[in-house]
């Protein structure tokens with residue numbers, strides 16, 4: 001099928017590359033001409049494992065443009081995958097979505113096109129996009145023949161750092177539409193993924209456990225709410241284990257064991273129960289805020305979702321509290337941060353705990369050093385003025401430090417030579433923000449080990 005994707009960010013580019021890999025003809029559009037030029041030269045603006053490989057394999061089916069008149073007319077399916085960044089109130093900024101919908105309406109030529117909200121959009125946006133499309137079409141003077149469309153919602157569930165895996169082997173595909181024909185078109189688009197009939201890339205083999213992928217067809221509002229409810233629940237699960245971590249610390253329980261113990265209950269499941277500094281990233285914070293804002297429009301409060309956000313924000317403060325507890329005075333101290341990205345295997349710094357922690361420490365007169373295997377270039381571009389000293393290795397970070405904090409659990413930090421590192425530190429204190437280091441091994445290496453809970 002012929003597909004157009006509006007927006008070449010994490011979601012848009014990954015979706016476009018995967019659909020092209022399935023054999024569809026995909027036109028990726030972005031208003032950022034520099035990004036389009038780079039993509040045409042085969043340069044990918046985001047770090048995502050295997051994206052580059054799949055991109056080059058799918059290249060014959062891909063093209064990149066900034067022109068709606070090039071991307072839209074032939075497309076049978078148009079995905080809107082533009083940013084919906086949070087506004088101060090928490091409600092998402094929909095100007096990019098609005099612009100995309102109007103531009104699509106001005107350029108469709110087929111008698112039936114499925115316009116799909118792939119971006120995470122507020123509940124009710126499907127109807128809003130529908131009205132924007134109608135308005136744009138009504139305003140056209142170049143209409144020849146009948147122009148028809150239907151709007152659908154197809155929320156993405158991909159995790160950064162495993163976007164390709166999650167796109168090729170998803171737990172489920174959710175499609176929301178009030179028009180049956182739209183559901184049929186999207187089912188045939190996704191057929192190779194639903195039936196898992198595509199030949200997997202050799203570097204991303206099909207997991208044994210993956211069979212046919214459930215496809216849930218539902219109405220627009222349900223599909224939009226599924227996205228928000230899923231992210232809110234995942235965020236809630238993490239804040240829950242972090243709240244239990246407060247109790248575990250007081251009673252001397254091991255929060256890692258507690259997480260394993262409850263996760264063995266098949267109704268709870270083992271994942272998203274790792275206690276620590278808490279969640280970052282562009283989704284959980286934004287989506288929980290948007291869900292609360294949408295509920296607020298109906299006069300509803302969501303105390304559970306609000307509590308999950310409060311607990312998560314408090315985890316950053318606990319890093320400072322722990323360091324104060326151990327060092328007594330922070331002013332003039334030097335603290336090293338291992339990891340800047342909001343999680344391993346990505347260079348994404350959006351709502352990364354490291355940024356907030358660094359700022360809190362700098363505000364208390366601490367000299368902050370940091371290292372990250374991938375995200376330092378982006379950190380320099382976006383936060384170069386913070387005054388954080390970026391180091392080329394973990395070894396350089398710990399040198400002369402009064403404490404070092406494991407912020408992001410990159411594999412690079414799991415097997416460091418802590419005996420040698422301890423000798424380079426002014427005081428050999430490690431705060432394990434992700435409960436991933438071996439406490440006994442670090443203590444044998446002469447480190448003082450403190451965990452976040």
Ligand code: UDX
Nearest residue numbers: 156157158159160272273274278279280281283342343
């Ligand atoms: C999330 C959702 O998982 C994905 O389905 C949705 O489409 C987008 O948002 P992402 O934000 O990329 O994906 O990363 P994820 O792997 O979910 O981790 C989110 C944050 O939670 C990270 O900061 C991670 O460090 C933290 N986390 C995750 C925990 O603190 N504990 C856990 O047990 C799991």
